[in-house]
Amino acid sequence: MTAQSNSLRLVSLDACLLPSRVAALAGAGADFSNTSEANNQIGIRNSDGSLIRGTILDAMRPFPQWFNRTINTRYDRSGNSIYHGLGVGFQKRFTKGVTFQGAYTWAKSIDDEVSNYQGAGASDIFGAIPWQSVNRRGERSLSVFDIPHKLNTAASWQIPFARKRIWGDWNLSGLFMKSAGYPASAIAGNNGWFTSRGGGNALDGFTLRPDRVPGVPVINPAWRDSPFTQPYLNPAAFAIPGSETAPALGNASRTLPDARSPRTTSFDASLFKNFRLGKDANRRLQLRVDVINVANHPNFFINPNSSRTLGAYNFNATSRTFTPNNRFQQLDPNNTGQFGNYAGRSFRLSARIYF
16 A cells, blocks of 8 residues: 555555455455444444444554554654763761752753754654754754753751750751753744745745844843843844845754753752650651742743744735844743742641651
8 A cells, every 4th residue: 555645544554464365355346445343343432432433454454553543744753862961969878967968960962853842843643843944964953851950959957956855856858959941942933035925935834943143142131121021032143044035044053052941940948846646756746837949039931832933033024024023932921930849939837647
């Protein structure tokens, strides 16, 4: 069986599979287009509970669990990646009421594949959609999940001046994490000069990247003045490639090594006291206070959809001009400081009984 130009049955028969059976069925006058529940060998059902009907060929496919499903294979599913890293761990075992441990990772990940993560392109069971060309080497850059530096530490301390029977058994513990940001990405936001005056475009589904402007900082120097209204990336650091008479592809890489999302920092602490309940040391009442984000440090995140939908420039089809996008890679308040360690400082009082 041959595949259509843009799609292929994931479980299609190769020409060499079961030729004698196909020939026998054809010689017997079998109708290959007729559908029947009897051809559904493993009982795959619709959402309403009814059996899906299938053809004789569906029943002959080598992977019946996919049955009659069609999967688009327009894009390549292959990819290349390389990762190098150094991990350092340290630990102080519990002595004199103190214990702590931590880990630091220095790493770099490079690939030529795209991922939905942080909006840098798209990939799924249909294969990877290249951004700007079918040239895989042109897509080689830092992985969208690349984090070059990350530090995690934890410590616990039995407070020494509070060890008396009544006032004692106080403990202080904390967790600290600091991490570099993910590499950002930049798209032109339109088809650039590949857009004809009639409204068509010649990119055929690819996403145009802009040119880099030498000497201009990629991260907007004023983003901290108003993090949720200022663009995080600087539109002036990019330009629409080519010209109206000579459209071109941009020279910006798929991810930007010199433009990462802001670093994230978190520090949580707990103070608690145990009260024994009877002679059994395992039976106790614990009163504790937990402080989340002790330093009240804000952590900012780029909207994961912005790099896919909002580019550096907007295009006016009437005047055929490009204007900077003031929402270019904007930090998203919906992804910033709402939950967990990334929220503002919060306190939690609790009581626990262990038995």
